Amino acid sequence: xxxxxxxxxxxxxxxxxxxxxxxxxxxxxxxxxxxxxxxxxxxxxxxxxxxxxxxxxxxxxxxxxxxxxxxxxxxxxxxxxxxxxxxxxxxxxxxxxxxxxxxxxxxxxxxxxxxxxxxxxxxxxxxxxxxxxxxxxxxxxxxxxxxxxxxxxxxxxxxxxxxxxxxxxxxxxxxxxxxxxxxxxxxxxxxxxxxxxxxxxxxxxxxxxxxxxxxxxxxxxxxxxxxxxxxxxxxxxxxxxxxxxxxxxxxxxxxxxxxxxxxxxxxxxxxxxxxxxxxxxxxxxxxxxxxxxxxxxxxxxxxxxxxxxxxxxxxxxxxxxxxxxxxxxxxxxxxxxxxxxxxxxxxxxxxxxxxxxxxxxxxxxxxxxxxxxxxxxxxxxxxxxxxxxxxxxxxxxxxxxxxxxxxxxxxxxxx
Numbered sequence: 001x002x003x004x005x006x007x008x009x010x011x012x013x014x015x016x017x018x019x020x021x022x023x024x025x026x027x028x029x030x031x032x033x034x035x036x037x038x039x040x041x042x043x044x045x046x047x048x049x050x051x052x053x054x055x056x057x058x059x060x061x062x063x064x065x066x067x068x069x070x071x072x073x074x075x076x077x078x079x080x081x082x083x084x085x086x087x088x089x090x091x092x093x094x095x096x097x098x099x100x101x102x103x104x105x106x107x108x109x110x111x112x113x114x115x116x117x118x119x120x121x122x123x124x125x126x127x128x129x130x131x132x133x134x135x136x137x138x139x140x141x142x143x144x145x146x147x148x149x150x151x152x153x154x155x156x157x158x159x160x161x162x163x164x165x166x167x168x169x170x171x172x173x174x175x176x177x178x179x180x181x182x183x184x185x186x187x188x189x190x191x192x193x194x195x196x197x198x199x200x201x202x203x204x205x206x207x208x209x210x211x212x213x214x215x216x217x218x219x220x221x222x223x224x225x226x227x228x229x230x231x232x233x234x235x236x237x238x239x240x241x242x243x244x245x246x247x248x249x250x251x252x253x254x255x256x257x258x259x260x261x262x263x264x265x266x267x268x269x270x271x272x273x274x275x276x277x278x279x280x281x282x283x284x285x286x287x288x289x290x291x292x293x294x295x296x297x298x299x300x301x302x303x304x305x306x307x308x309x310x311x312x313x314x315x316x317x318x319x320x321x322x323x324x325x326x327x328x329x330x331x332x333x334x335x336x337x338x339x340x341x342x343x344x345x346x347x348x349x350x351x352x353x354x355x356x357x358x359x360x361x362x363x364x365x366x367x368x369x370x371x372x373x374x375x376x377x378x379x380x381x382x383x384x385x386x387x388x389x390x391x392x393x394x395x396x397x398x399x400x401x402x403x404x405x406x407x408x409x410x411x412x413x414x415x
Contacts, residue, residue: 014216014286017044017066017078047080068212074203076178078215079187093122094129094136099159107149107158110134166193175205181214181221181259181268211266217285224256224270224291231301233275233294239287254281255297257307260317269317273303280307282317312351315366316373325367328395330378331387333361341384348377361386371395375402 041064045052051068068077094117101116102108108116114133123129137157140146147160166173170193177186227234238250254272260282261268268285275294297303313325334341337359345354345364352366368374371392378388378399390396 107156184218237289326371327391332384
């Protein structure tokens with residue numbers, strides 16, 4: 001990749017990769033915003049050429065497939081997008097001359113570093129780089145590349161060397177890089193491990209379900225986690241669910257609470273309170289376009305504790321703000337104590353409770369703020385349900401209606 005061929009921000013690529021992760025085969029005309037398609041495709045084609053398949057139909061329209069088999073990939077290939085950064089020729093020269101000056105491990109003043117830089121003959125005294133070099137030193141301090149200390153009134157700069165033995169943590173780093181929401185940190189540590197030690201990764205972990213596109217949400221997750229730590233709000237620009245509906249991106253100020261990760265679908269959500277009415281909402285991370293820190297929330301601990309208390313009775317990722325809990329009871333009966341339906345009931349009950357009436361009969365009961373999310377799950381026990389009661393009668397009515405409609409597909413009889 002050439003110096004001028006760079007990605008200034010990852011937002012455009014995130015949108016492009018998300019489209020392929022969710023929908024697979026796409027053409028340029030399928031994108032609501034086709035202006036950024038060529039740019040994102042060119043960069044992705046350079047970096048993900050092993051995983052992109054391109055075909056053309058009878059109308060000479062190019063179709064692109066993104067296909068990654070987790071069995072063949074031990075490291076998330078999308079981390080490569082974080083290695084691309086906007087820079088100038090001067091940035092490159094300063095980077096290497098600064099590190100060359102501090103390579104001996106000593107802490108030096110800014111003036112001493114400038115002297116070393118001039119000694120490299122990369123710059124002349126007439127270039128006047130004092131101010132630019134100081135800004136670069138402060139930038140590297142913020143990034144953690146450099147460390148600083150004071151001697152009297154003098155500020156000294158030196159390389160930020162770690163005393164941690166990365167080789168001892170090699171397996172943990174590898175696992176962290178592939179499963180953690182901020183796995184990009186582990187990816188950088190993996191690269192450092194390979195450069196600074198004789199350790200050669202044997203790729204000890206393989207993943208049956210590897211949701212690699214989450215790597216592109218790392219910056220979003222880091223900013224939100226920082227806001228939770230600082231007890232502040234976040235300003236979120238969220239993409240509408242229906243991309244071709246003509247709706248503009250939605251901007252909201254939220255009080256972040258925690259992250260939810262679905263082990264069934266792989267989707268990840270932000271649980272947050274809207275600053276306007278403090279109603280709890282769930283936002284898919286892969287639809288958040290951008291996020292930035294907002295204002296400090298004075299009563300954040302109170303908001304946080306109230307939200308956690310309400311989450312105890314939330315079944316999925318929806319809460320319409322009901323003020324009363326809905327109680328549901330379901331009794332199922334199976335033919336054998338080893339029937340898989342009973343094992344599922346135990347494994348998937350969440351905050352509900354299971355009471356065994358006998359070896360083949362069990363009663364499931366739960367209190368939830370919103371019952372409609374439970375309907376698809378309850379339907380999976382059709383054939384074993386002998387009793388279904390709900391304090392919200394419309395839930396039972398909807399269940400029976402769906403059952404009648406399903407029956408019409410197979411028979412002309414009535415239920």
